[in-house]
Amino acid sequence: MTIEQLYSLYKVHHAVSTDTRNITPNSIFFALKGERFNANEFAAQALENGAKWAVVDEGKYVTDERYILVENVLATLQDLARYHRHQLNIPFIGITGTNGKTTTKELLYAVLSQRFKTYATKGNLNNHIGVPLTLLSIDDSIEIAVIEMGANHQREIAFLCDIAAPTHGLITNVGKAHLEGFGSFDGVKKAKGELYDFLKMHDGVLFLQGDNEYLREMEMQRGISKIVRYGFSPANDIVGRLEYANPLLCVSWKIRDAEVYHTVGTQLTGSYNTENILAAVAVGHFFGIDDVHINQGIVTYTPTNNRSQITKTGQNVVIADYYNANVSSMEAALANLEVIEAEHKVIVLGDMFELGDDAAKEHRYVVDKALAIDADRTIFVGEAFYAHQNTKAEFYETTDNAKEALREHPVVNSTILLKASRGMAFEKLMDML
Missing domain, CATH: 3.40.1190.10 (Mur-like, catalytic domain)
Incomplete structure (x- = not known):
């Protein structure tokens, strides 16, 4: 089937699906592959759940005319999107x-x-x-x-x-x-x-x-x-x-x-x-x-997904910014906290991911930046930060360790910066704040 022919089917049904748990009725299901899954195995289920067509790239799963066999499902999805864009x-x-x-x-x-x-x-x-x-x-x-x-x-x-x-x-x-x-x-x-x-x-x-x-x-x-x-x-x-x-x-x-x-x-x-x-x-x-x-x-516009989001809890004001983190965004967040007028400030930072060979140097840099700010408590969480522990701040190897420390020594009446890479799961700390 050519992209033009596939596009004619898409124009009739005008919906695509990639997850059998959320099938749009009469959609075209694309059986994508990942490191831990092969959606070709679930193409039949997608059709049962309401998809009109299933695009697969393994012939053994084709059992009737509702299957569209292609060389590579992901490349076909991308080609279809490219074709649609130009219309x-x-x-x-x-x-x-x-x-x-x-x-x-x-x-x-x-x-x-x-x-x-x-x-x-x-x-x-x-x-x-x-x-x-x-x-x-x-x-x-x-x-x-x-x-x-x-x-x-x-x-x-x-x-x-x-x-x-x-x-x-x-x-x-x-x-x-x-x-x-x-x-x-x-x-x-x-x-x-x-x-x-x-x-x-x-x-x-x-x-x-x-x-x-x-x-x-x-x-x-x-x-x-x-x-x-x-x-x-x-x-x-x-x-x-x-x-x-x-x-x-x-x-x-x-x-x-x-x-x-x-x-x-x-x-x-x-x-x-x-x-x-x-x-x-x-x-x-x-x-x-x-x-x-x-x-x-x-x-x-109201921010969501813990990106530059103000959350007022029963005891504190939390600047929830832990969807993602890197060196420049850490710097910006710390600079912002520094100019905010608040009687009590607390800094809680978690590891930054995907820094490669620069990870140790950049985490050390952020530690120094954070310690230069006048805060009631400064807390670092994660293995990369833990490698730079000193007596000027609190260091915890895991988010669960930090959560327990906040449980034992609660923060109240403070403005708190909560920032880390998504993988640190800082949402676990919100219950303690």
């Missing part, structure tokens, strides 16, 4: 970056939805499987799409751009993350810069944080012609300033050369989110949304 003549905004891409994606969605029927990546479906699934969820009624793209190796962003074909794009920032896969900070810049390469090649529009020296350098190396700049200096097309972050953000912005600033309160914490807000302003303004509706989109 959609709408703006596609690609987002990547070391930190803040999910928050920025959601802010863009909140702003653009004020005027356009917008579709944005759900959750963290930002990889070689998630992006195709996202594209195949977009129907003819959508007017603008926002596609988040993640990577931890070279050429991944280039591959995702080839599928999603962004007409517009932005990199939130570049920092020290996934060094195990990228090799170095220069490797991070090269990998994220693959989005710039695509925009340059296809005459796309770049939204650029004009005060970020690394992003400016990356753009200048490529010479992209269509650029909308946002940032804090007056040379940017959208000029912003942070009014306060105590702990929720209030931001003002204006169009370059205008006299009047537009001020907007938010439900976000973290001064580092100011530039993510300005990115949403820049995109909204570019697409013709007025200042009232831009601000309305921003003020109504």
